[in-house]
Amino acid sequence: MHFGDSIFIFLLALVLFGPKKLPEIGRQIGKLLAEFRRASNEFKMQIDEELRAMEHEERQKQLEKAAEEARKKQLPEEQEKTLTILPPSSGVTVTAESPYVNMPKSEIAAEYLEALAKEEQTQQAAALNGDNPQTSQESEQAPIHHG
Known part of the structure; x- marks a missing residue:
């Protein structure tokens, strides 16, 4: 709208409603526009x-x-690691003796045999x-007590 159109609408409203009701109508229109803006902003924020x-x-x-x-x-990968880490069950009871006592010498590592x-x-x-x-081994393995 141009400035001339706005003046025409203002003069038409002045003639139709009169100079006493025009400020009230202006306030009502302002409130409606403010409510419309507020509602549209809330809608945009929700979206x-x-x-x-x-x-x-x-x-x-x-x-x-x-x-x-x-x-x-x-x-x-974790399953493979778990399977390779777990020792096989042979059913042999574990003792304090060497695990190689009953094993054939061909299967024992050379370093251990040496x-x-x-x-x-x-x-x-x-x-x-x-x-x-026995005495020399016991003295080497004797626990040290700190007092």
């Missing part, structure tokens, strides 16, 4: 809020889906010298 909520839900679903896929990928041979040689040498190998 924006709903859109944000929907976007948030979509992001949550995507994150949950990605996490589930990651768990599915890791699950077989260590056993050295220990036997040390005990035999101590027996020839007259030392008691």
Whole structure:
């Protein structure tokens, strides 16, 4: 609308309603316009809020889906690790003795056999010298008490 159109409408309202009712009508129109703006702003805010909520839900679903896929990928790997870590059950009772006592010597690691041979040689040498190998081992393994 142009300025001339606004003046024409104002003069027409002045003639129709008179100079006494025109300020009241102006106030009522102002209040209606303010209410309309307030209602339209609330409506826009509700729409924006709903859109944000929907976007948030979509992001949550995507994150949950990605996490589930990651768990599915890791699950077989974890199962393999669990299966390889667990020792096989042979039904043999565990004792304080060497676990290799009843095992064939061909299956025993060479390093372990060498260590056993050295220990036997040390005990035999101590027996020839007259030392008691049990006493020397006990003194080496004796607990230390701090008082």
